[in-house]
Amino acid sequence: MVEWSDAEHSAISEVWGKLHIDEIGPQALGRLLIVYPWTQRYFGSFGDLSSAAAILGNPKVSSHGKVVLGALDKAVKNLENIKATYSNLSQLHCDKLNVDPDNFRLLADCLTIVVGIKLGASFSPQVQCTWQKLMAVVAAALSSRYF
Amino acid sequence: MSLTAKDMSVVKAFWGKIGSKADDIGAEAFGRMLTVYPQTKTYFSHWADLSPGSAQVKKHAKVIIGAVSDAVAHIDDLPTALSQLSEVHASKLRVDPANFKILAHNIIVAAAMYFPADFTPEVHVSLDKFLQNLAWCLAERYR
Numbered sequence: 001m002v003e004w005s006d007a008e009h010s011a012i013s014e015v016w017g018k019l020h021i022d023e024i025g026p027q028a029l030g031r032l033l034i035v036y037p038w039t040q041r042y043f044g045s046f047g048d049l050s051s052a053a054a055i056l057g058n059p060k061v062s063s064h065g066k067v068v069l070g071a072l073d074k075a076v077k078n079l080e081n082i083k084a085t086y087s088n089l090s091q092l093h094c095d096k097l098n099v100d101p102d103n104f105r106l107l108a109d110c111l112t113i114v115v116g117i118k119l120g121a122s123f124s125p126q127v128q129c130t131w132q133k134l135m136a137v138v139a140a141a142l143s144s145r146y147f
Numbered sequence: 148m149s150l151t152a153k154d155m156s157v158v159k160a161f162w163g164k165i166g167s168k169a170d171d172i173g174a175e176a177f178g179r180m181l182t183v184y185p186q187t188k189t190y191f192s193h194w195a196d197l198s199p200g201s202a203q204v205k206k207h208a209k210v211i212i213g214a215v216s217d218a219v220a221h222i223d224d225l226p227t228a229l230s231q232l233s234e235v236h237a238s239k240l241r242v243d244p245a246n247f248k249i250l251a252h253n254i255i256v257a258a259a260m261y262f263p264a265d266f267t268p269e270v271h272v273s274l275d276k277f278l279q280n281l282a283w284c285l286a287e288r289y290r
Contacts (some may be wrong), residue, residue, distance in 0.1 A: 034268040035275055090260050109252055113271070116256050117263040125182035125199045128256065132183050 002137050004079050011130040015115065018122075024114055025065030030056050031110040032103075066143055068107075075138050086141040094145035101143035108135035115132050148276055153220045157273040162219045162267055165258065173206045173212025175257035176250065184249050191274060215254070218281050229284040237288040244289065247282035254278060 004012075029134045032039050043049065046060040055061055071089060078085040093099045110131060116123045123131075150158075165172060178199025180187050194203045214232060220227035236242050254276060259266040 031268050035272040042241060052272075056268065112252075113259050113266075114254055116260045117266065120260060120263070123260065125179045128179055129183045 002080075002082065008130045008133070009079065011127050012076060012079065012134055015119065015123075015127060015131060016073075018119060019115065021069040021073065022066055024111070024118065025067070025069035026062040027065070028107065028114045029061055029065035029068060030109040031114065032107050033061065035110065036103075036106050039106065042097060042099060042103075058088035070140065072111075075134070075141075079134075082137050083141045083144060086138070086144075090142050093142050100137040101139070103147060104142050105135075106134070108139055111135065148279060150222065150273075150276055150280055154273040154276050157270055158219060158222060158277045161258075161262075161265060161270050161274065162216065164262065168261055169212050169216055170209050172254070172257045172261055173215070174199075174209040175260070177208035177211060177255040178204055179253045179256060183245075183253070187246055187249060190240070190246075212248075212254075215281070219277075222277065225280055225284045226287065228257050229281065229287070233285050233288040236285055237290075244282065244286040247285060248279075251275070251278035251282060 033049060033055045040049050043061075043064075044147070046058060046064075048054040048058060049061075071086075074085055075082045093104075094101075112128065112135065115131065116128070119127075162169075174247055181191070181197050181204065188197050191197055191203075191207075193208075196203060198204070218225060218228055255271070255278070258274065259271070
């Protein structure tokens with residue numbers, strides 16, 4: 001069972017309150033596909049991913065980025081119970097999509113960077129620490145079907 | 148994943164843009180590494196104060212980022228440029244090379260935060276590749 005202190009709860013609320021899902025999602029997913037191009041293997045139906053410009057302008061990337069952040073919203077609203085909240089998503093990613101779990105860490109890193117850019121100085125080392133804990137818990141929950 | 152000519156020029160240009168902020172970015176990155184990945188503190192257990200703003204942390208961060216800047220200046224021959232540092236890390240410091248990735252991530256976070264407009268996805272991928280190559284060269288002498 002993951003435990004969250006009051007300070008961690010409020011740090012996550014504060015960060016989440018400053019983010020726009022529609023902005024952050026597409027940026028993070030776009031960076032994943034550009035910085036780690038092998039991740040494109042999971043998005044064969046997305047059309048043109050041939051360049052950074054194509055990826056950033058791709059409407060399917062944008063819309064899927066929003067879907068991913070929408071799912072993260074569920075985790076943020078159910079911090080005490082992320083594993084159960086993500087049970088179906090884990091089944092989907094592990095059993096159906098067969099995503100290499102290391103990719104969850106790569107997307108988490110891209111998200112951290114995008115959030116850091118957005119929040120600037122308020123993304124202190126302590127806030128980054130709490131945020132990355134959330135990322136690690138989410139990644140573990142998504143990978144849980146593999147174990 | 149070797150560096151293309153484009154990667155080298157993108158990294159040089161971005162690092163030129165960073166200029167004198169390199170020390171701040173280094174301090175930020177090193178401090179965040181110690182905070183977000185507490186296991187990295189084991190290499191510095193002889194220091195009195197491991198908090199992000201401490202004098203010791205800032206001083207050592209300057210050494211590290213100075214070495215990174217030097218690597219940028221010699222980006223077309225990293226193995227030669229990093230040969231001595233690799234020897235030090237392998238035989239004396241014996242830092243687990245997995246930690247190079249951790250520090251790289253925090254350098255990227257800090258650089259992105261200080262230069263949000265310049266840290267485009269293109270810069271991101273080239274800097275990520277550069278730091279990965281740097282880490283590889285740093286681990287060269289390990290075995």
